[in-house]
Amino acid sequence: MTVREILGVVARRWYTSVFAVALAVLLTFLMLQDGGIYTTRTVVDFRWPGAARLDPLNGFADESVIAFAGLVAHKVNTGREPDRYATDEAPLYGAGRREGEFVEVSFVGSQFATNYPDAAIEVHVIGRERASVEERQQALVDDVLQTSIQLQEEEGAVASHLITQEVRPLSAQIDYIAPSWVGKISAFGAMAAAGVIAGVGLALLWEKSAIHLHRRSRRRGRVGAHETR
Numbered sequence: 001m002t003v004r005e006i007l008g009v010v011a012r013r014w015y016t017s018v019f020a021v022a023l024a025v026l027l028t029f030l031m032l033q034d035g036g037i038y039t040t041r042t043v044v045d046f047r048w049p050g051a052a053r054l055d056p057l058n059g060f061a062d063e064s065v066i067a068f069a070g071l072v073a074h075k076v077n078t079g080r081e082p083d084r085y086a087t088d089e090a091p092l093y094g095a096g097r098r099e100g101e102f103v104e105v106s107f108v109g110s111q112f113a114t115n116y117p118d119a120a121i122e123v124h125v126i127g128r129e130r131a132s133v134e135e136r137q138q139a140l141v142d143d144v145l146q147t148s149i150q151l152q153e154e155e156g157a158v159a160s161h162l163i164t165q166e167v168r169p170l171s172a173q174i175d176y177i178a179p180s181w182v183g184k185i186s187a188f189g190a191m192a193a194a195g196v197i198a199g200v201g202l203a204l205l206w207e208k209s210a211i212h213l214h215r216r217s218r219r220r221g222r223v224g225a226h227e228t229r
Contacts, residue, residue, distance in 0.1 A: 009203050009204055009207045010199070010200055010203045012203075012207070013202075013203035013206050013207060014203075016199050016202040016203040016206055017195075017196060017199030017200065017202075017203060018199070019199070019202075020195040020196070020198040020199035020202055021192055021195035021196060021199060022195075023195065024191040024192060024194055024195030024198070025191060025192060025195065027191065028191040036176055036177050036178030037098055037126050037127065037128060037176075037177055037178075038126065038127055038128070038129065038130045038133040038174050038175070038176055038177075039124075039125070039126045039133070039174070039175055039177055040123075040124075040125050040126075040133060040134075040137050040172065040173065040174045040175065041122055041123070041124055041171065042122070042123040042125075042137055042140075042141055042167060042168075042171050042172045043106065043120050043121070043122050043123075043167070043168040043171040044120065044121045044122075044123070044141065044144050044145070044165055044166070044167055044168070045060065045118075045119065045120050045165070045166050045167075045168055046059075046060070046065050046066075046068060046069045046072075046119040046120065046121075046148070046163050046164070046165050047059050047060050047065065047119070047163065047164045047165075047166075048062070048065065048163065048164065049160065049161050049162055049163060049164060050160075050164065051164060053166070059119065059163075060118055060119050060120075061117060061118060061119070062119065065119040065163065066105070066116050066117075066118065066119045068119070068148075068151075068163060069105050069119045069120065069121050070105045070116065071151065072121060072144060072147050072148050072151065073103050073104055073105050073121050073144075075147050075151065076103045076121075076140070076143050076144055076147050077102070077103055077104075097126060098126065098127075098128065099126065099127050099128065100124075100125075100126050100127075101123075101124060101125040101126070101136055101140060102124050103121060103122070103123050103124075103140055103143075103144065104121070104122055104124075105120070105121055105122075106118050106120040106121065106122050120168070121144055123137060123140045123141055123144065125137045125140065130174060130176075133174055134174060137172070137174070141167060141172075144165075145165055148162075148163065148165050149162060
């Protein structure tokens with residue numbers, strides 16, 4: 001079928017394109033009305049007992065301290081490994097989630113090649129309401145801190161020998177994520193284009209079905225006329 005023939009079909013079945021575009025715009029409008037979300041990515045650092053943050057030998061990059069951070073995260077997650085995305089920078093809302101939380105050791109790479117260069121645990125929380133996100137954030141951070149102390153005390157470590165743990169400054173802030181006007185316009189444009197493509201496909205399918213039904217009806221008419229004779 002040539003471009004001219006396709007345009008002719010679309011012109012005859014114009015209502016299919018109107019329906020597809022209207023549906024796409026309506027769905028986009030409803031999704032954008034869904035509103036934004038609150039998100040936080042709180043980081044808890046682990047260092048050698050009594051070591052300062054700026055001390056070059058504070059143990060932050062030491063394999064044994066990193067392994068301990070992994071044990072804490074594993075314990076907090078009750079033995080369940082969190083889902084990993086294509087990059088360590090992928091937020092939960094970027095994966096299409098609107099409610100969720102998980103705890104993991106800070107890593108670089110992806111789910112295919114993961115590296116743990118630092119002794120840090122990240123607490124991810126997203127949600128519709130700020131109060132709920134803040135409450136869950138605090139509960140998970142407290143769980144990380146208490147689990148760290150508990151695991152060391154179970155091994156007989158005294159208070160002065162406990163690994164230092166500290167919430168990284170500014171990481172505890174809660175951000176509100178919502179689409180910008182540019183994003184909204186882009187979304188409408190993309191969905192309208194998708195609607196046009198879907199409308200063209202629907203018009204061609206409709207035309208093909210109409211032709212098929214017409215030919216079938218003509219065949220039946222011929223058979224009926226032949227039997228009458």
